[in-house]
Amino acid sequence: xxxxxxxxxGGKAANRGILMRSGDAFQIFPDVDHIVLDKTGxxxxxxxxxxxxxxxxxxxxxxxxxLSSAELRSAESRAAKPRDxxxxxxxxxxxxxxxxxxxxSAESFSEHPLADAILECADERGVxxxxxxxxxxxxxxxxxxxxDGDDVSVGKPDWLADEGxxxxxxxxxxxxxxxxxxxxxxxxxxGDLIGLIGIGDEIKDDAAATVxxxxxxxxxxxxxxxxxxRTAHAVADQVDINRVMADxxxxxxxxxxxxxxxxxxxxxxxxxxxxxxxxxxQADIGIAISAGTDIAIESADIVLxxxxxxxxxxAYEIGQESYRKTR
Ligand code: ADP
Ligand code: MG
Numbered sequence: 001x002x003x004x005x006x007x008x009x010g011g012k013a014a015n016r017g018i019l020m021r022s023g024d025a026f027q028i029f030p031d032v033d034h035i036v037l038d039k040t041g042x043x044x045x046x047x048x049x050x051x052x053x054x055x056x057x058x059x060x061x062x063x064x065x066x067l068s069s070a071e072l073r074s075a076e077s078r079a080a081k082p083r084d085x086x087x088x089x090x091x092x093x094x095x096x097x098x099x100x101x102x103x104x105s106a107e108s109f110s111e112h113p114l115a116d117a118i119l120e121c122a123d124e125r126g127v128x129x130x131x132x133x134x135x136x137x138x139x140x141x142x143x144x145x146x147x148d149g150d151d152v153s154v155g156k157p158d159w160l161a162d163e164g165x166x167x168x169x170x171x172x173x174x175x176x177x178x179x180x181x182x183x184x185x186x187x188x189x190x191g192d193l194i195g196l197i198g199i200g201d202e203i204k205d206d207a208a209a210t211v212x213x214x215x216x217x218x219x220x221x222x223x224x225x226x227x228x229x230r231t232a233h234a235v236a237d238q239v240d241i242n243r244v245m246a247d248x249x250x251x252x253x254x255x256x257x258x259x260x261x262x263x264x265x266x267x268x269x270x271x272x273x274x275x276x277x278x279x280x281x282q283a284d285i286g287i288a289i290s291a292g293t294d295i296a297i298e299s300a301d302i303v304l305x306x307x308x309x310x311x312x313x314x315a316y317e318i319g320q321e322s323y324r325k326t327r
Contacts, residue, residue, distance in 0.1 A: 009322035017305035018315045025285050025301040029319035031266045032285060035214055035312065036245075036257060038271035039225035039235055040113065042289060042309065044201035046272065048113050050121035051182055052198040054173050055095030097127045099195030103187045105129040106145035106152045110137055114185060117199050118154075140226045140249040140275075142185065153188040154197075158228065158247070160186045165193055181234035183227050206310045208239045213313040215240075224248055224256060226275070250275035257282045270312055272296050287312055 009026050013019070020026065037043050104122035107115035108131055122129055132145035132152070142155015153160060157174050161167050165188050167174065173196055177184045182198035214221045222243040223236045232246035245256050253271075257279050260267045269276070269283035277299040280286030288300035289307055297303050304311035 009318040013315065013318050016311065016314050016318075017308075018311055018318070019290075019303040019305065020301070021303060022301040026315070026319035027323050028266070028284055029268065029316050030323055032219065032268045032316070034220045034222055034260055034265045034267045036222045036224050036260070036267060036269045036279070036283070037241075037309075038253075038269075038273065038276050039223055039227060039232060040201060041272040042270050043207050043223060043235060043239060044203055045307065046113065046201065048117040048183070048199045048201040050117050050197055051180075051200040052177060052196075053096040053099055053121075054170075054177075054196040054198070055092055055099050056170055056173075056193055056195050057095050057098070096195070097125065099187050099197070100125065100127045101129045102147060102152055102189055102194065103154050103185065103197055105132050105147050106135070106143050106154045106187075108132065109135045110143050112137070112143075114183065114199055115143070118185070118197060121197075147189075150190045151188075154185050156228065157184055157186045160188055160193070165191065167193060169193070170196060175230065178228060178230035179234055181231055181238065183231055203235065203238055204307070204309050206308055210309045210313055211239045211241055213310075217313070217316065219316075222260075224253055224269075224279075226250065251278070253279035254282045268312075270309075287315070 010020065040046055100118070100122045103118050104127065107118050108129065132147050134146040136144045138144065138155065138159070141159040142153060145152045153163065157167055165186070167186065170186070170193055174184050177196065177198035182200045185197045185199065186193055187195045187197065211221050220243060221241045222245060223232060223241050224245040225232050226248055227246060229244070229246040232244045236244050248256055253276060257267055257269055267283045268285040268287060269279050270287040270289065271280055272289040272293065274293050274295050277295045280288060280296060280299040285302060286300040287302045287304060288296040290297060290303050290305050302315050
């Protein structure tokens, strides 16, 4: 890096909340042809909340007369409306509370944002849960715990299926939730899937416009996530991204960036999480959203203050203005 690189464009960048941690980042940026964006916290605001809880306990279904899942859903939307005093409580509400209590207990030692969403929902609904007897987190997949002597797992449906859990009865519900862009956590107790939790995260206000600026500049935007293909596509569609890398384990994000580089692409990576640090280092330019973790910031060439995604293209344009003419 030349001292000039630190000066050129630097003032303009700082005014827009863009910090350079490497001197030549702006020089390299105009040559970038792919920008890989982490889904959670980069394209979305990074504050997941529970949108829907589905109870799958067959005993409750029997008690309520073997409703089809469509009937269950319409009954569910009626049940969601406030009840008059004195009206009998719906057995499905108890069932959902049971699903939430089990999930919240299993997730209570997890630091994952999805765990926070589940605990917050349980707290809001006044669902009580205790600490689990044992706890183990499985990176990029979910958590395992022991609760009242029962084995409990909460996490990705694909992972649960790999572990031998039968998901066939829940297939339609899983697809329906994922099509809405929700992340689905299956809740398994004693080997049986007892429920699903659909967790959503709002897309940033400026995400679609920023993606548009990328394609207008001839850059290919890519979404990368540990989340499943269907949810990833639902989110990608909302911001008009066509290239999706889903089901990517934390260690694999770096490899995916390397693969693009092997195809002679110049790649910028934008992320905010601990998981993203190796990928930020691997990319030609690593960009951290400063609302994220310290480790992501330390691994980045450019740090964006605040959580706006537009800063990525502001930085690109400053790089272009500062260096295009001299190359
Ligand atoms: P991301 O790329 O979105 O940061 P992660 O690699 O952290 O994703 O996790 C990938 C997927 O694994 C999540 O979408 C979720 O389905 C599942 N998962 C990971 N941790 C948990 C957890 N504590 N509880 C439930 N599901 C989890
Ligand atoms: Mg993440």
